[in-house]
Amino acid sequence: MRVEEILRAHNLKNTGCRKYILGELLKNEAAMSENELKESYPDLFDRVTLYRTLKTLEERGIIHRIVLNDNTVKYALNRHHHKDDRLHSHFHCEKCDEVLCLEGVTHFDTELPKGFVTKDVFVVIEGLCADCVKK
Amino acid sequence: MRVEEILRAHNLKNTGCRKYILGELLKNEAAMSENELKESYPDLFDRVTLYRTLKTLEERGIIHRIVLNDNTVKYALNRHHHKDDRLHSHFHCEKCDEVLCLEGVTHFDTELPKGFVTKDVFVVIEGLCADCVKK
DNA sequence: TATTCAATTGCAACAACGATGCAATTGAAT
């Protein structure tokens, strides 16, 4: 799916920053931080514009935020195969810092105290990706 | 277990800030943020002291950090019944903002890509606690 | 194609938080 189609499908204007962010996220398998998005073209967009654009894209359900245990934040596209975007988990490689959305819904049994209600579950698995294991 | 014993057991000096933080965490069932720790006595300790003390206590394995999906951080005691502190999950009530360590180890089956290695798993369950469900 | 207006952007600015250096203070061992 091309960037323009995604934006049109969500009634969003075809602006530079949106096209850039979605282009990058489509290109990369891995999730990207605000800094990683800036790397290639540091002065292409203002910091605030990037921030606000990411917020808009998230609110419209086009991307999702991933908060890692070290407090950093990355963003990834909501892809088709994430049937329920809230229930897929993420992998964070502690060596190369790459973050991937894991296919396949996570299964778990956690006994909640009586009367508690679950709305969302956030899972981050930390470890080494296949490339970093080899090294 | 009293505060002084905990500190002695870990070869840490018996300082005001440490006693205060551990006292608060022992008193409360729920995890506490830096701000929540400051609330009762805003000027008792410098912001940096609180920050550094929490860091020390975490490094010594006395408390652990919990990073929520909204980027906020809370701290909780490492209690005995957490056999493996890395594997218990946390509950975050979206209404009253309370964070609890969940008893019982979380079970899950997530298929990692080939060659990936798991070192740690962080789970945060968001929802409503029993009290907030009633209201 | 030119006009128009709401949406988007850049800039300034501020708050919150993470982090470090340094000098003054303090816990606890002697």
Place this chain on the structure above:
DNA sequence: ATTCAATTGCATCGTTGTTGCAATTGAATA
């Protein structure tokens, strides 16, 4: 009571989240 390493407070800096406002721009319409 003395002593010294450990702890603390203060100053300070960098990063990130957030908002207001004026200038610019996308795209719908004439």
